[in-house]
Amino acid sequence: MCSIWDSPAWRSLGNFTTTPGNLTFSYFIDWFNPLTNKIAGKTVSCGAIMLFCLNLPYEVRHLPENTFFAGITPPPREPNIVTITNLVDPIIDRFDHLYRVGKPFRTYNHPDGVHIRVGILPAIGDIPAMRKAMGFAGVGSNLHFCAFCYLHKDNIEELDPAHFLPRIGTDVTVAAQSWQEATTKKERESLFRSKGVRWSSLHLLGYRDPVRHTVLGLMHNWIEGILQHHARVLWGIGVATVDSEKTKAQKLVNLENDPTSGAKSDDLSSTSDPENDFGIHEDELQQLHLESQQHSDTPQFSKRQNTPAVHLMEVDCDFCNDGELSSDSDDGGEFLLDEATAEQDDQEIEENVANAPKIFNASEMTVIHMCLSDVVVPSWVARPPTNLGQSSHGKLKADQWLILFSVFLPLILPEIWLADGSKRKLDLLDNFEHLVTCTNIICSHSTSNDEADRYLQHYILYRRSVKDIFPYSKSRPNHHYAMHNADLLKFWGPLIQVSEYPYETHNGTLQRIKTNNHLWELDFTMLRNICRRGRLAAIFERTATDLALNPLFSAATNIFQSFTNTSTSKNMDNSMLSEEEAATFNGSGSQLPEHIYAKLLSYLSKFSLQSEFRHRSLIPHPADAQILSDYAQLRKHVKKGNRSYSTYDAHHGNSSVSYHNEEGAIGAGFIDMIFEQVVEGRVRVFFVIAPHSPLNAVDELTSPYRSRPGFLANIVYDEPYSNDSLVIAEANAILGHVPFYRRPAGTFGISRPTIVIINSLHRER
Secondary structure, eight states, X not given: OOSGGGSHHHHTTTTTTTSTTOEEEEEEEEEEOTTXXXXXXXXXXXXXXXEEETTSOHHHHTSGGGEEEEEEEOSSSOOOTTHHHHHHHHHHHHXXXXXXXXXEEOOSSOTTOEEEOEEEEXXXXXXXXXXXXXXXXXTTOSSSOOSSBOOOGGGTTOOOGGGOOBOOHHHHHHHHHHHHHXXXXXHHHHHHXXXXXXXXXXXXXXXXXXXXXBOOOHXXXXXXXXXXXXXXXXXXXXXXXXXXXXXXXXXXXXXXXXXXXXXXXXXXXXXXXXXXXXGGGHHHHHHHHHHHXXXXXXXXXXXXXXXXXXXXXXXXXXXXXXXXXXXXXXXXXXXXXXXXXXXXXXXXXXXXXXXXOOSSOHHHHHHXXXXXXXXXXXXXXXXXXXXXXXXXXXXXXXXXXXXXXXXXXXXXXXXXXXXXXXXXXXXXXXXXXXXXXXXXXXXXXXXOHHHHHHXXXXXXXXXXXXXXXXXXXXXXXXXXXXXXXXXXXXXXXXXXXXXXXXXXXXXXXXXXXXXXXXXXXXXXXXXHHHHHHHHHHHHHHHHXXXXXXXXXXXXXXXXXXXXXXXXXXXXXXXXXXXXXXXXXXXXXXXXXXHXXXXXXXXXXXXXXXXXXXXXXXXXXXXXXOEEXXXXXXXXXXXXXXXXXXXXXXXXXXXHEEEXXXXXXXXXXXXXXXXEEEEETTEEEEEEEEEEOEEOOHHHHTTOTTSSOGGGOEEEEEOOOOOGGGOEEEEGXXXXXXXOEEEEOTXXXXXXSOEEEEEOOSSXXX
């Protein structure tokens, strides 16, 4: 399965998704701080409701011009269980009508209108947002902490999926309807305690399954949950930073409770900015919050104030999105949990990790820092901070955690741990490989039932080994939720394509919109501006070809791209060129070296079905002969999709690639030359690649990656190439970039200099 279109989920609505004209959307809701910075420990929260049209190809469905921004929940607080229904009901009512009845829409191909029906399939978001939006109990609930099964939280260490009694969508719907029909608060509380479900606007869409059609957010659950927990809690990386942030958060608490406590602004790392002075909004915030307390389902402010997580979430502790408060009450307790821990750090301080043994000593951390600095990566990769574990680099983004675990650490940890050779270090390496294997599977753009089973096998081995190696650490809710990823892979296909990544990108865009901190119109300002941007992008896209020669339009395009960090697609004219045009294009270039020309001639002889090319020197030529020109336009950089590929002398990282060779096998090497040449009337791009030299049989036995294929890494010799080894490839044969790490002679017992390469970036795109 390469997309949701190939999945059982796409067919779960019967023939609706396959009926021409019907549109299927994904539904996302999540909250963010529109003020971007945290001022005096206060937060303001807005929620964005977005929908992507899943009928569009994955590459374009998340662009602003193709995104339906349905609404933004007003600040200053997240809506509670009462107000969220009032906010979302009008949107869902409209979608319900569009599914049942439909509506005629005029389009370019149907000026008189065509009848279209619209449905919502997956609901996507982080765990707290989905609990609130879908009406499930929060992660603090002991009886109902999982939205996919009935496992009790006391049995969170259970690793046999056969013991996970699955939730049934119809049962959840019936329970939600019973909760809605209940006439007293006591009756609703009783129902909620027994079923763990309350009414949600999405239950209005009767065709949806509230369990199967809910997606576990890959970014928050796995990348910012499992991976970050492994680094910070199990390995102890950055524990000192966590302690210092806890101290800083406590200072914020003390300053709020006692403004005369003497805490200095320098100690709080805060600055004075009159334009962003949160105090000017305090009266308004307090009044709005007092209003919301009139609903009995809202937790009291004093109770929330006494929760340290409210302040901890201000200081980069957001990686696990689950907490430990216990609540099976319908009195808002689980929403205290959801709001207070939406950006919490998995309570690692409660786990006393500061007293747990540190996995890496100072010298090993120095080696890791050198690796983070020296590994060669393509220009588009966000390199993790080279002082990993120190407070000065701030919080890591999800992309950086993913790159750290799938690229950088697999290049150096085998070298560190195998040098020690102790059983504990070998156990750590095996445990790490299981984690990386799961990461590569779950983040791939292609999957299958066999890959899902392989994921579950490695994940169970990972959790078992964690219990043996790290007995002081207990499992978190995220660890159990990830047990359901195998079923989700089988149902949804590639989970990376239904993850929160593009939605969170839009949240970041909304967050950066200038609002002058006018809370009374902040939501409208953001919604208006993001829609304007989408319409502007659509205008540039539609008219790029017609107005490309207009200097004013070109200037506006450049300004738009520079401010939005986007590019409008160009309709490349790849029409047939005349013989005169071809001769002009090729002849105005440079002459190819003889060995490259010979390689090109051999390549075209194998793969050209239309013509049989002759070497230019085989004169006299027949009248109708196809003579291959030895001139071409040399290039240093070319674009394939949104990635840049370069020659080795122009950019080392962009030149390291994996590719399909002429036999169809996957190879890896450096791009030595790139050129464009008109062949058979069309401009074609050719890459000249110098393949890496594989290890001999003896050295291959010493490679740690030989027995650990889950790393997707390999070792090759670091030596000059010969002209005879060069291969020709075109763009469709290039798989992606390959990061590499040069190692000196003697590494892993290999007497020659080597390169460790890792082929995990393209993720089966």
